Amino acid sequence: MTSTDPTPPLRPTRQRRAVVEAMTSFADFRSAQDIHELLGERGDQVGLATVYRTLQRLAEAGEVDVLRTEEGEAIYRRCSESHHHHLVCRSCGATVEVEGPTVERWTRSIAAEHGYAEVSHTLEIFGTCPACA
Amino acid sequence: MTSTDPTPPLRPTRQRRAVVEAMTSFADFRSAQDIHELLGERGDQVGLATVYRTLQRLAEAGEVDVLRTEEGEAIYRRCSESHHHHLVCRSCGATVEVEGPTVERWTRSIAAEHGYAEVSHTLEIFGTCPACA
DNA sequence: CTCCGGTTTGACAATCGTTCTCAACTGATC
DNA sequence: GATCAGTTGAGAACGATTGTCAAACCGGAG
Ligand SMILES: [Zn+2]
Ligand SMILES: [Zn+2]
Ligand SMILES: [Zn+2]
Ligand SMILES: [Zn+2]
Numbered sequence: 001m002t003s004t005d006p007t008p009p010l011r012p013t014r015q016r017r018a019v020v021e022a023m024t025s026f027a028d029f030r031s032a033q034d035i036h037e038l039l040g041e042r043g044d045q046v047g048l049a050t051v052y053r054t055l056q057r058l059a060e061a062g063e064v065d066v067l068r069t070e071e072g073e074a075i076y077r078r079c080s081e082s083h084h085h086h087l088v089c090r091s092c093g094a095t096v097e098v099e100g101p102t103v104e105r106w107t108r109s110i111a112a113e114h115g116y117a118e119v120s121h122t123l124e125i126f127g128t129c130p131a132c133a
Numbered sequence: 134m135t136s137t138d139p140t141p142p143l144r145p146t147r148q149r150r151a152v153v154e155a156m157t158s159f160a161d162f163r164s165a166q167d168i169h170e171l172l173g174e175r176g177d178q179v180g181l182a183t184v185y186r187t188l189q190r191l192a193e194a195g196e197v198d199v200l201r202t203e204e205g206e207a208i209y210r211r212c213s214e215s216h217h218h219h220l221v222c223r224s225c226g227a228t229v230e231v232e233g234p235t236v237e238r239w240t241r242s243i244a245a246e247h248g249y250a251e252v253s254h255t256l257e258i259f260g261t262c263p264a265c266a
Numbered sequence: 267c268t269c270c271g272g273t274t275t276g277a278c279a280a281t282c283g284t285t286c287t288c289a290a291c292t293g294a295t296c
Numbered sequence: 297g298a299t300c301a302g303t304t305g306a307g308a309a310c311g312a313t314t315g316t317c318a319a320a321c322c323g324g325a326g
Contacts, residue, residue, distance in 0.1 A: 118260055
């Protein structure tokens with residue numbers, strides 16, 4: 001069996017620190033390439049492939065949220081660990097984390113109603129923020 | 134002004150008919166390439182680029198729903214015209230269209246609460262269907 | 267029916283985000 | 297400082313999607 005796969009250790013390298021650090025410097029969703037560029041401007045030289053790899057790890061660990069633009073490009077944002085959704089400004093990208101039992105209950109009941117198990121969901125709200133109105 | 138752009142006519146060509154027809158032959162979400170292949174098997178020879186173009190048109194016209202796989206690939210499915218969401222089986226893709234005032238109200242109120250206007254949203258529910266349980 | 271201009275098509279090239287490859291590099295550990 | 301698994305980065309490779317553009321098509325005017 002390939003059983004024992006005890007989650008290989010994770011080294012806190014310069015690059016990983018730089019990416020995590022960079023993620024705290026903005027509040028909207030950005031693409032891996034944007035983040036790579038941002039790192040460059042800051043003087044933190046990190047390979048593009050490493051940025052992609054690190055963002056994946058962070059996403060798996062639930063430390064960043066991933067969304068898909070209409071074109072299918074992945075965009076990332078640091079986030080709180082608990083389950084939540086986003087209210088995103090279509091114009092400037094300003095994002096608010098939102099949550100509430102209403103939708104959680106609704107999705108669960110709808111799924112149950114149709115006999116679906118192991119339910120999960122994705123929900124994003126888009127609009128024009130007060131500043132961009 | 135480049136005003137007069139009265140939506141160029143849309144000719145019902147053999148290819149377009151074939152794609153629309155093919156879309157009625159399955160109920161889950163499929164990629165453009167899957168659909169292209171399906172057309173080939175049926176004997177309807179249609180260029181891949183045309184399949185992409187047609188699906189785009191159909192999506193714009195609201196005649197098919199588009200989703201993104203976790204990997205960012207676009208998948209399509211014929212759908213009813215009114216606003217709704219999907220309950221999709223993670224294992225076999227079986228899809229149920231769902232709707233209800235609860236979420237619609239919730240998203241609207243959440244957005245209003247934060248001063249966001251022109252609100253829209255996306256919501257998909259995933260689970261294991263009874264057949265795959 | 268024939269001609270004409272705009273629409274559509276499809277083979278193929280080109281994009282472009284993302285992943286893969288793999289040799290060089292790092293950091294713990296002893 | 298020797299060891300060794302985890303990391304990195306430059307560049308190649310990938311794969312979905314879009315762009316190109318000449319040839320095929322269409323519907324209506326003449
Ligand atoms: Zn805004
Ligand atoms: Zn939720
Ligand atoms: Zn199923
Ligand atoms: Zn809705």
